[in-house]
Amino acid sequence: NAGVTQTPKFQVLKTGQSMTLQCAQDMNHEYMSWYRQDPGMGLRLIHYSVGAGITDQGEVPNGYNVSRSTTEDFPLRLLSAAPSQTSVYFCASSYSKYGGRSTDTQYFGPGTRLTVL
Amino acid sequence: TQLLEQSPQFLSIQEGENLTVYCNSSSVFSSLQWYRQEPGEGPVLLVTVVTGGEVKKLKRLTFQFGDARKDSSLHITAAQPGDTGLYLCAGSNIIQGAQKLVFGQGTRLTINP
Numbered sequence: 001n002a003g004v005t006q007t008p009k010f011q012v013l014k015t016g017q018s019m020t021l022q023c024a025q026d027m028n029h030e031y032m033s034w035y036r037q038d039p040g041m042g043l044r045l046i047h048y049s050v051g052a053g054i055t056d057q058g059e060v061p062n063g064y065n066v067s068r069s070t071t072e073d074f075p076l077r078l079l080s081a082a083p084s085q086t087s088v089y090f091c092a093s094s095y096s097k098y099g100g101r102s103t104d105t106q107y108f109g110p111g112t113r114l115t116v117l
Numbered sequence: 118t119q120l121l122e123q124s125p126q127f128l129s130i131q132e133g134e135n136l137t138v139y140c141n142s143s144s145v146f147s148s149l150q151w152y153r154q155e156p157g158e159g160p161v162l163l164v165t166v167v168t169g170g171e172v173k174k175l176k177r178l179t180f181q182f183g184d185a186r187k188d189s190s191l192h193i194t195a196a197q198p199g200d201t202g203l204y205l206c207a208g209s210n211i212i213q214g215a216q217k218l219v220f221g222q223g224t225r226l227t228i229n230p
Contacts, residue, residue, distance in 0.1 A: 004159070031215065031216065035220075040126065040222055041222060042121075042123070042205060042220035042221050042222045042223055043160070043205070043207075043218075043220040044220070045217065045218070048215060050214065050215050056213070056215070058217075059118075090159050090160075092159070094216065096215070096216060100211065100215060100216040101211070101216065102146075102147035102148045102167075102209040102210055102211050102216055103147075103148050103165050103167060103209070104209075104216050105162045105165070106150075106160075106162065106216075106218065108159025108160050108161070109159050110157065110158055110159055111157070111158070111159055
């Protein structure tokens with residue numbers, strides 16, 4: 001199993017450009033999520049999905065869109081990039097059947113480092 | 118909004134010394150997870166503690182969950198250079214039917230040979 005994969009590894013955008021960060025998992029996990037990691041702030045939840053066709057907002061959703069058409073894929077779209085979105089983005093997944101348990105293990109991808117100029 | 122305060126944010130010590138990292142909140146969590154993150158990689162789960170007062174050991178690492186399930190600590194005995202990394206605590210609850218993690222700011226640990 002490849003686990004959780006993310007592409008691209010690095011990306012530089014200009015203000016106002018749009019792009020999609022890709023995330024895929026091959027573990028048949030129901031739950032997938034996107035976090036951003038900024039210095040001194042830990043990881044903050046952007047959006048999450050408890051299964052195909054179901055998505056919801058996390059702590060910092062503004063400026064980001066998601067969709068979940070398959071169990072395997074959970075892309076994150078930046079509609080109009082802003083310098084405040086410069087960050088490292090992590091996708092995570094867990095088995096979490098029927099919403100999950102508080103003890104579920106989150107499996108993280110390697111991250112995408114995004115710079116918005 | 119639930120918050121987790123992690124301290125210290127940076128810690129640099131010599132090989133063989135002991136250290137403790139703290140994770141504190143005013144909120145109660147159903148469980149508390151500790152992750153370790155290497156440069157250029159995503160966090161990897163080390164341990165989950167569930168019961169108030171619970172202590173778990175992972176070789177030289179000892180994890181404790183506070184009695185009120187609002188705080189946790191990570192103690193490393195006889196630190197080694199291989200322990201160098203970013204350590205993250207995360208409080209976990211089920212909210213609106215899904216697991217939600219609240220992360221601390223992280224502790225960047227450097228063990229000098």
